[in-house]
Amino acid sequence: MTRIKVLVTGGAGFIGGNFVQYMVNKYPDYDIVNLDLLTYAGDLTKHAGIESKDNYSFVKADIADRQAIMSLFEQEQFQYVIHFAAESHVDRSITDPGIFVQTNVLGTQVLLDAAKVYGITKFVHVSTDEVYGELDFDPQTFFTEDTPIQPNSPYSASKASSDLLVRAYHETYGLPVNITRCSNNYGPYHFPEKLIPLTISRVLNDQKVPVYGDGRNIRDWLHVWDHCSAIDLVMHEGINGEVYNIGGHNERTNLEVVKTIIRALHKSNDLIEFVKDRLGHDKRYAIDPTKLEQLGWQPTYTFDTGIEQTIAWYLEHKEWWEQILSGEYQNYFEKQYSI
Ligand code: NAD
């Protein structure tokens, strides 16, 4: 039987890394190729448990390197491309937008060209709810797949641009694609520049937690393993050309999230420090996942069960995040925050 080849871009990062492990373990008959540039956000130590498996391999490359990507596609003849690789942090996009355009827009276009030239069964473009812009605080309003694209940050503008290219390659060349737009993820191997792992690691070290503005902005949280099962379903069952929103109805204010973590770790709310707001800070995100549910997906975690699992994971994997905090991250943190 011919084996199915799956290219996962960004498989050394947070979500791509969890997805690679999910696929390698769930589908022994698929060959999973992890392509990643290993930027500050990527590391391979997380794959120690799978790297000796026959159905896993790693390629170090830049998705925007046309020559490298074209020759990899020629050599491997992938059936599936699951595209996670990106610059992903909103705050970094506010300080340095250029690399976001380079990787997220140009890099995606190179991958689309390669998929078009060499042929694929499905290209899944992993996008974000942030392309829809922001919602107000009316709890009855949600992002649907028909919500207009109105990105507000350089990060979300770069993701929206790549979404439009993916759509155009479907409309113009008939490339079989899906675009997924997921809400905020959390869970194992989340890089500690993002709110939840930043809070867990700082609270564990009795350090102040920076909360932007008044802390009332709302995010809709989804455990990363539920995101992985959603992408598995979309890659196999998604209708070509369709967009699928992914979310599990877990809206929380940032302050609620931080206080939940502080309470679970038996520390004091005195650790909270309100700091200058993020520029262009989106008020609220909330996903309507009906279309994906109709395809057969259900999340398995609530926010309460997911955050408990995640905190336990960070307690058990201190060596992973401590090694990140001790490196270049320290310079980033000092530039970003004055606390
Ligand atoms: P991440 O920053 O943790 O990981 C990104 C990975 O991409 C890293 O391993 C990095 O080395 C790699 N990468 C960066 N530039 C590259 C390049 N030029 N070539 C090859 N590899 C490169 O990101 P994440 O949080 O895991 O997000 C993954 C994807 O999911 C992104 O496309 C993001 O937009 C999307 N997304 C994230 C969330 C979230 O909450 N984190 C929610 C919805 C969608």
Ligand code: DAU
């Ligand atoms: O919605 C999906 C998006 O979620 C993804 O597309 C992005 O890649 C991902 O990074 C995430 O973006 P956010 O900006 O929502 O995540 P972040 O963890 O950076 O921030 C979550 C909220 O917490 C946001 O309202 C800003 C606030 N915040 C964040 C940090 C880092 C703070 O109050 N203090 C902080 O120190």
